[in-house]
Amino acid sequence: MILVVGGAGYIGSHLVKELVEKEEVIVLDNLATGHEESIDSRAVFVKGDLGNVEDLESIFSNYPIKAVMHFAAYSLVGESVQDPYKYYENNVANTLTLLNVMLKHNVKNFIFSSTAATYGIPKEEIILESSETSPINPYGRSKLMVEQILADFHTAYGLHYVVLRYFNAAGAHVSGEIGENHDPETHLIPIILQQLLGERESISVFGTDYPTEDGTCIRDYIHVTDLANAHIAALEALLKETKSAETYNLGNGVGYSVKQVIEMCEKVTGRKANVILSDRRAGDPARLVASSDKIYHELGWKAERGLETIIQSAWNWHNK
Numbered sequence: 001m002i003l004v005v006g007g008a009g010y011i012g013s014h015l016v017k018e019l020v021e022k023e024e025v026i027v028l029d030n031l032a033t034g035h036e037e038s039i040d041s042r043a044v045f046v047k048g049d050l051g052n053v054e055d056l057e058s059i060f061s062n063y064p065i066k067a068v069m070h071f072a073a074y075s076l077v078g079e080s081v082q083d084p085y086k087y088y089e090n091n092v093a094n095t096l097t098l099l100n101v102m103l104k105h106n107v108k109n110f111i112f113s114s115t116a117a118t119y120g121i122p123k124e125e126i127i128l129e130s131s132e133t134s135p136i137n138p139y140g141r142s143k144l145m146v147e148q149i150l151a152d153f154h155t156a157y158g159l160h161y162v163v164l165r166y167f168n169a170a171g172a173h174v175s176g177e178i179g180e181n182h183d184p185e186t187h188l189i190p191i192i193l194q195q196l197l198g199e200r201e202s203i204s205v206f207g208t209d210y211p212t213e214d215g216t217c218i219r220d221y222i223h224v225t226d227l228a229n230a231h232i233a234a235l236e237a238l239l240k241e242t243k244s245a246e247t248y249n250l251g252n253g254v255g256y257s258v259k260q261v262i263e264m265c266e267k268v269t270g271r272k273a274n275v276i277l278s279d280r281r282a283g284d285p286a287r288l289v290a291s292s293d294k295i296y297h298e299l300g301w302k303a304e305r306g307l308e309t310i311i312q313s314a315w316n317w318h319n320k
């Protein structure tokens with residue numbers, strides 16, 4: 001059985017939908033930002049907290065867990081700058097609690113949701129896993145701290161792990177049953193689509209003076225189902241013991257500026273966005289674009305869905 005911590009959330013619920021086809025799945029989530037109805041009904045759901053030893057003990061004592069996938073975290077760059085305690089407590093301290101209980105029960109396979117935000121302001125146009133990590137916000141630092149803890153736990157306690165550094169997750173499940181459902185929503189693509197549906201007055205473009213071609217930030221958008229499939233490839237490698245202590249980027253390898261994303265949303269929906277040019281948001285690097293060659297060569301995974309497909313799938317879900 002696989003424990004998915006944070007499996008009621010956006011990315012976790014998409015992973016669970018794929019994973020239940022292959023494995024028995026149990027989800028632990030406190031529903032801080034997730035939704036119980038997003039969890040596939042074939043999975044067992046336990047409402048509880050990652051930082052609560054009793055909640056964890058009852059799962060590891062009662063279910064034969066062979067691996068843990070850890071999605072639970074707070075993950076908003078801007079909020080982490082305003083309230084770093086919240087981020088270090090949930091993302092670092094609570095993750096330590098989880099790792100401690102896992103090891104106590106001799107569960108040694110772990111997949112961790114990390115982020116492009118660990119790189120900070122990258123020196124390279126295309127980021128490799130070996131590129132320097134120098135995060136510029138507390139969120140990125142909280143994720144890098146966990147990566148360092150995992151490396152030490154591998155050496156000291158034989159923990160087997162894969163770190164997946166996602167770039168910008170977007171899109172919705174092909175069934176239209178689940179999609180990105182955050183309240184309040186802060187992510188670019190759902191905000192644009194909500195505006196195009198008339199649910200918002202306008203879209204603010206955060207910063208037009210970045211050192212990019214059109215002055216707006218560039219990101220590498222990756223479909224959630226592609227992310228889910230990467231987790232399954234990583235899990236297979238961990239269970240077959242062909243990989244351990246590895247870090248992989250997950251992106252498309254193509255960067256789009258905020259303005260280009262708005263244009264693509266207009267193209268997909270056939271509607272015109274109401275855009276306001278605003279100041280920069282704290283903590284945003286100008287450009288984050290991945291090389292995902294390493295995971296392609298080692299695990300055979302690559303992204304299959306580009307920006308237009310991502311936006312089309314999100315639009316289908318928003319319209320439901």
Ligand SMILES: NC(=O)c1ccc[n+]([C@@H]2O[C@H](COP(=O)([O-])OP(=O)(O)OC[C@H]3O[C@@H](n4cnc5c(N)ncnc54)[C@H](O)[C@@H]3O)[C@@H](O)[C@H]2O)c1
Nearest residue numbers: 006008009010011030031032033034049050072073075169
């Ligand atoms: N969305 C992105 O673009 C992106 C990019 C890179 C990395 N990530 C990482 O991927 C993971 C999932 O992101 P998401 O966008 O699905 O976020 P999300 O907020 O939708 O999902 C997180 C889930 O974890 C749960 N959770 C949080 N704290 C918990 C706790 N203490 N105990 C139990 N459950 C808890 C929430 O209720 C939620 O269901 C996060 O670790 C995030 O840092 C996300």
Ligand SMILES: O=c1ccn([C@@H]2O[C@H](COP(=O)(O)OP(=O)(O)O[C@H]3O[C@H](CO)[C@@H](O)[C@H](O)[C@H]3O)[C@@H](O)[C@H]2O)c(=O)[nH]1
Nearest residue numbers: 075077115116117167168186187188191204205206217258
């Ligand atoms: O109303 C908005 C919202 C966003 N943006 C910009 O759009 C880009 C993308 O922003 P957003 O969708 O908020 O994602 P990021 O801040 O890039 O962060 C996401 O992607 C990171 C990986 O790159 C993850 O680590 C984070 O968890 C996840 O929230 C950024 O340049 C923002 O400044 C706007 O201009 N207007």
